Amino acid sequence: MHAIGTILRIKGLSVSFLVGRKRIDVLDNVNLELRKGEVLSLVGESGSGKSVLGISIIRLIPSNTSISGEIIYKGKNLLDLDKDSMRKIRGREIAWVPQNPDTMLNPTIRIGDQIGEVLVEHYGFTRKEAWETAIRILEDLGVNPPDERAKNYPHQLSGGMKQRALLAMGIAGKPNVLIVDEPTKGLDPIMKEILLESLKRIKNMKDSPAILLITHDLEFAEKLADTVAVMYCGQIIEVTKARRFFNSPLHPYSKLLLRALPSRELIPIPGKHPNIAKPPSGCRFRERCPYSKEKCMNEPLMFTLDGNKVKCWLYEHIRNSSDGIIKDNE
Template structure:
């Protein structure tokens, strides 16, 4: 049975002003998030994954240049006014940020922050909001939830603050949850608990999750599909099992090779040579060409398009025969 698409991103580009020009940090990406699905977006720091998520939530500054389409159900969010976006944010779409201590207000009690989010969107009594806050804290596995309402953020551990952030994001039962590196600042044990919690909430509440991370282990643990980003583009996309068992793009292969394996002993971990190019520095060709062991002359001249290859989509000239067939089909149409 095919699931409904709840979030559809088409041709999304995001640019920022540099001197007299606009430099794109996200370049014409397409993504779909289906009902009840967990989609991972993976890439190195600076690849544009967080900027793309902020654009989806309408949280980028007005000075940014955002183009394309971002459909939540039947609404193009880029065409919605700020008043309409405020009704959607936190209610139908919610976001968990990287560092809970900077996301929670240190001057307000936990209960006040949870209840405020619920009352703004649901227009209910203080008593009902309090009951929902207690119930949500209990659902995310917090001990003594009623007593916690009177605590301040600094009184909680990092893992507990992250659970509060998840409770705050989920209190209105949103259809889409965007989680931007939700376990970065946590130790391994707490990280595992938070990921298990998010997967559990995904199953119980049928919330679709867009999980942004640089950790392939996290993707393997909770995601259904994954999109690999490089230099603002989608390099490869597909089912998690297919990507992990048969990666197509050289960048994806390099990422998987760099993951430590306790079953084998290596003196040195694998690393991809070179560095991620700065936004705007690649004027032509594939942005991964200067780091790729399979580079060809065409890679330095033309940027490949994203094509279907088996169960995956891949952007690479190694599959130029498929590209030729695609261009031929487009020409015939």
């Protein structure tokens, strides 16, 4: 479902970590827009910077970080907010489900109470009201039986159920933006299906949050995404509507990513993802790219094509034209 209106706009975001005396530039000039009600899937190989983007948005970045650019939410640059203002945004306006559920779940508190926490803290619910609402949220996510699960402690839950508990915590405060980082990690196919169902239910809720779905699992992304953004070595190199992306993506890297899927050709991408601390000059993908040419020694511009974006010199001459799109078998 495509709704109009941008809810979150990331402009020129760069993030560096200071490790000892070394400065590691992890995100380089990231521009990205999340629209109301859409699922934007951020895909790319491990180590490309996806999680760093997620934690930068909610400002849970470690202290050894330097960050520049803008993250605009409701007209405000989140990077300008003090800790207290940011705390009010987290959970209530922008919620985040981390890559590792155990970092977020308190082992000594029942799931129902953990889900209701945001309601007690931000919305003045009593414990009892929050508990009842937590059960309803679990039910909305398709958890069965919701009241039994609410009574469980985290160690009593399967990996898939933990993820769904985190989603319930995420949506409890009715956020406008939900960031979900690698939700399928470690899940078997059945659990993935169940999790998919819960995420679809969130997507179809009235006033559903915009979802930033961070995943390296393209097959999972395909089932949910409205738009796909591809990250490679700290840069966004393609942003394309999902249907187009999964049929005929623009960037050579995206084409190879899709070809590598078990359900497709299972042809691995040649070479390795570069170490983000030492990115190649020019196009960061050029050493692995079958279309690489002299020009690729220079950093590509971001070209637009039918409203999609691609950072690749192949598109230099065909920008803004509807023909001249490179074919998959080229």
